[in-house]
Amino acid sequence: MIDENTYKVTASEALAHFKDGSLTVHEYATALLARIAARDADVQAWAFLDPAHVLAEAARLDSIPIDFRGPLHGVTVAAKDIFFTKGKATTAEFAATNVGPKTKNPHDPLRTPGGSSSGSATAVRDFQAPVALATQTGGSTIRPGSFNGIYALKPTWNVISREGVKIYSVLFDPIGLYARSVDNLTLLADVLNIHDDEPAPGIFSVRGARFAVVKIMVWPKAGPGTVSALMAGVELLRKHGATVEEIELPPELDELPQWHRTWLAAEGRTSFLPEHRMAKGQLDDFLVAHVENRLGLTRAAQAKAFDSIAAARPVVDEIASRYAALLTPSDVDEAPVGTAFTGAAVFNCIWTPSKLVSMSALCASYGGYPESDNAICL
């Protein structure tokens, strides 16, 4: 079945084809590598790629009998360059700055693809890989997901092991997932054992369901693209019979972004000490400032931020429990022009700390440039 569209095959489609023999892993990998070769000069999603290694590994996988194959056998996964693997998609420095890598937005090479999971998101968007691994400390999964117009899943903190992933903040760094279809995200979530306590109550119906648009504390920063896209989503839900309320978080949570910044600086002071000791001159000044505690944060201030975040969590959980889902922007506006700055995480950064543990576990984004459907938090 190989044809000029084989590189567009999704992960679940590929698995079905491998099983019925209509496609080999080697053929699929060959098609994806050809796509990458054709597009790499424009997109530059890869920090490192060894095509010969990929093809050798694909041939080895084809030689394994079907009964001995795992649930993702032969699926190509783009791993962000902070995962301990042999093939790498680009990222900002240690996934910890807003300085973009070489990567360009496939929709418009003059705009950022977002960061820090720049390569993972563009590889999926540009059909260079069906699925990808990301992380999010501020907005590093959801923002590139939006700017590239793909499905992004930032699960609850710590439901996916971070073994072998460079640490920035152990409290704010969940692993994120990218795909071009919901069933591909489901496939990854199943392999990674991500599920709620109880199975979903039959078939979910939008009609009669209760949603909320959350105008969080930074809402005035939302640009016209974000506001109109989010409101278009609200109208769509209402047209299908849902109730959608507009809500705000209680004022005692106003400092959540500041607590996030304070705690992140505290963790950065620890996380980048090894790099600072070994090669300070090569480290971005933002990270040097963390290690040298340039903000002069006391341990008492860190403790206050940590405890304030902890106290906020049940408050947000209670609000979320009233709705089928919360809708909230995935970014300030459409992708900024230029690739040096990957965009601001102000709309994302409060969600991991304030929903650190939750029963409604998943935050999904679809939209971005140019479609801009924007984010839906579930």
Add this chain to the structure above:
Amino acid sequence: MIDENTYKVTASEALAHFKDGSLTVHEYATALLARIAARDADVQAWAFLDPAHVLAEAARLDSIPIDFRGPLHGVTVAAKDIFFTKGKATTAEFAATNVGPKTKNPHDPLRTPGGSSSGSATAVRDFQAPVALATQTGGSTIRPGSFNGIYALKPTWNVISREGVKIYSVLFDPIGLYARSVDNLTLLADVLNIHDDEPAPGIFSVRGARFAVVKIMVWPKAGPGTVSALMAGVELLRKHGATVEEIELPPELDELPQWHRTWLAAEGRTSFLPEHRMAKGQLDDFLVAHVENRLGLTRAAQAKAFDSIAAARPVVDEIASRYAALLTPSDVDEAPVGTAFTGAAVFNCIWTPSKLVSMSALCASYGGYPESDNAICL
């Protein structure tokens, strides 16, 4: 200056000798390797050791000019077998069970050296390494420190990066340090950038200082060895002019050990999924039970444990702020007979969660078998 006692040289002594030329790194490593060779059959502190690699590295370090050397140049560090390094001290399986490795207590081969940092603690106690790296999820640093009679430091959570260390719980797994002298611990703490906000207020005097013995919720489990050793410590402080009060934690913290167990199970469900997927049959049943959620813990129960721990933290901080130091047992009693069971962590497990962030950062232990001075928490 090489003689039959060179293996007893501590880290700070060795650094001074390397600097004045009276000892080479190669000579020091040779002496330690000879000590290991003489004692390994009795103690078995090592999971893996490559003497040829150690000596080659020592010779390389000797060839580096003094001005280009780092602060620990040539110091031998025993790393627990969950650190991503080339020479390894033994541990329990993934530092996550109470099943002992082959290692024996150097004081008495019939008794456990404690766990899970069994090899790190015995290597330091038995003069096979001057200092060592450990971790503590329950009592894995302080308990072996006590059973071996060495200095153990379990710093505040996350003041040392856990980059390259196998994760059990990101919330409860601080890196621990072992040495045979306080100045060696200070050396390591300085390199690792561990310090309080303000410098210590001049010279600390025990006379007039206020201490507390904390009889935590599991106090009735304390055996006669622990009680008498702790009370001997109290008498010593009083004899030197200190005030020592006996206090209990408020009853709303009674469930801290249960919250610790619940949250640990939640994290274990995530942390050991990769091993469960790849080699379930080789995994200890305790860890299999985590992944399969055999306790049937709901996400709501996990959230409650997490939030309860978070709410307990400022309460414990406030109590600790009234004293120069808190004294508390490092183990139930003297080291149990047999090496299959490494001992219970009931006296240790509440301290990392409840002092997750603190200004008084350090928990030190000195004592254990046979001296049994027991723990002092600072």
